[in-house]
Amino acid sequence: MSGNTFSFALLNTDGRARRGEVTTPHGVVQTPAFMPVGTQGTVKAMRHRDLEEAGAQIILGNTYHLYLRPGDQLIARRGGLHRFIGWDHPIVTDSGGYQVFSLSDRRTITENGAQFRSHLDGSAHLLTPESAVDIQARLGSDIAMVLDECLAYPASRDEAAHSTDRSVRWARRCRDRLRELRGGQHGDVIVSSPGQAQFGIVQGGIYQDLRDLSAAATVAIGFEGYAIGGLSVGEPIDLMYSIVSDTARRLPEDHPRYLMGAGTPEDLVECVARGIDMFDCVLPTRNARNGQLFTSEGRLNIKNARFADDDGPLDPQCGCYTCRTHSRAYLRHLYMAGEMTAGALNTLHNLSFYLDTMGRIRDAISLRTFDRFRQEFLRSASRLSLDS
């Protein structure tokens, strides 16, 4: 890939599970990888060094939020998102589409793009495939995503077909725009990271034939990587796994595959088993702030009165700072008292659990013991919800 330091190396496989390395302008990401969500240029309640300690190799930034505040132009003036936030590791940005589509009564979609009003001040904006590319160029993320149409669930086959076609047309416009930026045709757009890669997104709702068409058309355009979008939006879990499985088969082996917005720890293991390399999800961070914790013994809700006198660590198997230092009794107290420290300690644990899980997944694939790991992991996870 000339003019582009992005590359993907498939190191080994175990069944359909893949162990690989994504190389970006800001470093290497070991896959399968989980990417913590840093919506506004920070992973909520975490300092960057906490993320490094938890094992994060890459984080996700949300284009919609950063575009509105502090603004992609300001970030470009500061030298791009990495320099602005002080994070010297890889970053992926989404296209902003998902948030804009979520604004429901504040947005209008046309073939040209999405007109919307800011949730902050009501100001009017237009997000097109081209502007989504330009904004992400200014942000200078290592991996940019194409603008796609986010289909509501449930949707009829007709709706899904029309939407999928539009997403393919938008993907083509995004790729054209990036090619022009790389060729220096838009001098007014500051390109903060010339080595930025761009991933296409396969849509198609729950209709596998549409997914197949979308995958073929997206691969035909040609991207550095391929994402599966529009899942984990309310469909039954088995249907999601089945679509992931069949869609991953349609994607080229020599490019990374990214399942957007998923999921639970079990989802990570199950979708790695179906050939996925990259994940992002707010679940570990958002749930942590709500007192919902993931442990090797299942989930627990730290609010539960049974923890008031519990001197044990959150997760006896976990080596994170929270588990090394504090008891469940203290963590419950912090949560009940409304202390910010609760959010920080809980988030550090949940992310450590997610990222440790990814490390164990990678080790198991390397050792070709992934299937045994998967069975044991799912048994532990289902053994108990300590409460809920």
Add this chain to the structure above:
Amino acid sequence: MSGNTFSFALLNTDGRARRGEVTTPHGVVQTPAFMPVGTQGTVKAMRHRDLEEAGAQIILGNTYHLYLRPGDQLIARRGGLHRFIGWDHPIVTDSGGYQVFSLSDRRTITENGAQFRSHLDGSAHLLTPESAVDIQARLGSDIAMVLDECLAYPASRDEAAHSTDRSVRWARRCRDRLRELRGGQHGDVIVSSPGQAQFGIVQGGIYQDLRDLSAAATVAIGFEGYAIGGLSVGEPIDLMYSIVSDTARRLPEDHPRYLMGAGTPEDLVECVARGIDMFDCVLPTRNARNGQLFTSEGRLNIKNARFADDDGPLDPQCGCYTCRTHSRAYLRHLYMAGEMTAGALNTLHNLSFYLDTMGRIRDAISLRTFDRFRQEFLRSASRLSLDS
């Protein structure tokens, strides 16, 4: 002091400034010392290791808050406050009086003590000199404070005289109760830290003759250390400095002197110059969460629009993680976006600034250059408020 590992060593003096060491059951505190406020068993927005990194040697816990939630009985069952919160360094607790007196229409004061209703659930409670001692014994802090009556400002001389007399009577009851606890006379009270010290508190409002009487009576009772209370409550700054100066002269040289609830960085330097050894104040932590930052160049408000494009560190003279890692532009963004990370990064800086200042004060006293340090410090501090 038999049965008590608490001690104070005066290492050297420079003018009236004192360099010393307070030895407690949980370690040594270098004085002059600043004690960050950890109201509910955590310094807001800080993890314990952040405090250690910033240089905190001792923190303060609030008895009123901990008594109500999670409860001193629960904390005693967990082995005391240190074990409960996972902080293995010294802790001082206040008596709970200050918070109860602040409840104004929710409390009634009699000679016996203070009846009050919880700000959490309206439940009725009675705080007496004896129960304040018992609660702190259960918490197991290294330094406990006597229950004193907190005089409103302004107060007439008569009001002040009556209140001061009562505080002395309460101090005597507190000391008697501690002696009984140490003698094992109240087997129903769990004593979490047998080596706990107890400090008396000098009151007297703004009337120096009352302060003198209070100091003499408090010293006559005999405590491991002496605090000056009831200042920094709205009186003119010069009056505060003058009362601190004259009251400190009445306190024994071989015991630590603690000015409660102060203050600004300038207050710390000015009161060290008048013979104070220990301080606590919410200013660095509370202000940090409100975007008010202390720097070697003066104070600044990170909200200010002028910082939006400022790539410089918060304080070029500061070596804390926040200043090493992030720009003013990013810190402003986090604050404006309402991110918890803003509170964490700002608090780490403000506490680092306060604790670094204490370290520089201690060095200056050791080198007998405190007067020059003081003049330079006050010049820098007054040079500018970058805004406000």
